[in-house]
Amino acid sequence: MNPYLTMRAPLCANLKKLASIAAVLFLSLFVSITAQAGKVPELVWRNAVLESGVEGADGAIYRFPKVSSDVDALVKIKKRSDPLVTLVTIDLTGQGWDKAWQPQVAYNGGYAPGAADWYMEFEITFVDKETSIPSVVEEFQVTALDIDGNGDKIREYVSFYNQKSFLTEASTLLGNTSLLDDILGLLGGIVGRRFDGPTLNFLNIDTSGTAVMVTNTYENNNKFKVRTGGVSTAANGASDRMYALYFKSFDYTAPNEFALPVSVINWGATTNNNNVDLRWSTTFERNSSHFVIEKSTDGKHFTDA
Numbered sequence: 001m002n003p004y005l006t007m008r009a010p011l012c013a014n015l016k017k018l019a020s021i022a023a024v025l026f027l028s029l030f031v032s033i034t035a036q037a038g039k040v041p042e043l044v045w046r047n048a049v050l051e052s053g054v055e056g057a058d059g060a061i062y063r064f065p066k067v068s069s070d071v072d073a074l075v076k077i078k079k080r081s082d083p084l085v086t087l088v089t090i091d092l093t094g095q096g097w098d099k100a101w102q103p104q105v106a107y108n109g110g111y112a113p114g115a116a117d118w119y120m121e122f123e124i125t126f127v128d129k130e131t132s133i134p135s136v137v138e139e140f141q142v143t144a145l146d147i148d149g150n151g152d153k154i155r156e157y158v159s160f161y162n163q164k165s166f167l168t169e170a171s172t173l174l175g176n177t178s179l180l181d182d183i184l185g186l187l188g189g190i191v192g193r194r195f196d197g198p199t200l201n202f203l204n205i206d207t208s209g210t211a212v213m214v215t216n217t218y219e220n221n222n223k224f225k226v227r228t229g230g231v232s233t234a235a236n237g238a239s240d241r242m243y244a245l246y247f248k249s250f251d252y253t254a255p256n257e258f259a260l261p262v263s264v265i266n267w268g269a270t271t272n273n274n275n276v277d278l279r280w281s282t283t284f285e286r287n288s289s290h291f292v293i294e295k296s297t298d299g300k301h302f303t304d305a
Contacts, residue, residue: 043067043140043247045101048075048091052197057086064091064101067247071137073282075101078121078225084108085118092242096205100145100246108294110240112154112232118239119159119229126222136222141249142213145207147174149199150238157216158243159227161192170254173198196231205244208250 045064051074053060058080060084064073077087088104096102104160107118126135142160149155157178160166165302175196202209218224228243278293295305 020242044099062090071135072123076123077122080120081118096244100244102244104242107242108224111237112239117231119227123225134222144248145204145213145244147197148202148212151201153236154238155197155199155231157196157229159194160216162224165259167215167257169210169252170256
């Protein structure tokens with residue numbers, strides 16, 4: 001199926017800010033396959049060093065040597081939702097899992113002054129060992145562990161992009177939303193998933209806590225991105241959060257595997273008198289319900305167009 005759809009949204013005050021309009025596609029139904037993810041080689045993340053840029057700043061690049069025998073991983077801080085979002089450490093050690101990548105990200109120094117939604121976005125590139133030459137990894141899996149909350153007013157979320165499929169427990173506590181990147185990303189048809197945890201707090205980083213974990217599968221990939229974020233519903237002092245991304249699969253009691261239901265190949269935005277015309281085409285849509293276009297003038301706060 002190759003539908004070509006056109007939607008018209010009210011024109012923003014400044015047409016030059018088209019790139020700040022973002023679209024999120026909410027898809028209500030997904031193909032569910034009850035099957036266990038296949039086992040693939042584990043990637044080991046240790047001994048990160050700052051390769052270039054300023055520690056914790058946008059554009060900083062960290063190298064994780066030998067995530068596999070002949071491959072290093074470069075982690076770049078792409079952007080953050082707000083200047084109040086800071087990197088505490090690129091890889092927390094001494095707790096959690098030694099082989100996992102465990103970034104620690106805080107909002108407003110660890111105290112959310114009110115309702116907020118924040119994130120830090122990372123771009124991961126695989127390269128040949130001790131070089132900057134891109135290296136394609138045939139298949140790998142990355143499991144986000146312990147996507148939970150503080151038991152009160154704060155919960156975490158993790159967004160992945162370009163994965164082939166994802167796996168959760170049938171009784172998962174994670175909410176998940178299909179999404180497209182901002183308009184510049186949409187030009188490349190980048191599809192991803194956001195996984196929102198509950199406010200319920202799961203103690204420690206427990207790999208048996210499958211209700212708050214998700215495993216993403218990638219194939220023939222040398223670059224992908226991930227966002228580590230949080231949401232507060234009111235003022236609270238637990239906005240300093242640790243994330244555990246373990247590059248291996250795990251056993252689920254009743255696993256549900258989902259393939260991404262939409263593939264977008266073209267996206268465009270043009271002005272038309274006092275309107276903005278949004279057009280896109282897809283190569284397939286699997287059990288999708290509808291599309292919702294959202295608009296923003298600041299890239300942070302969105303309303304239905």
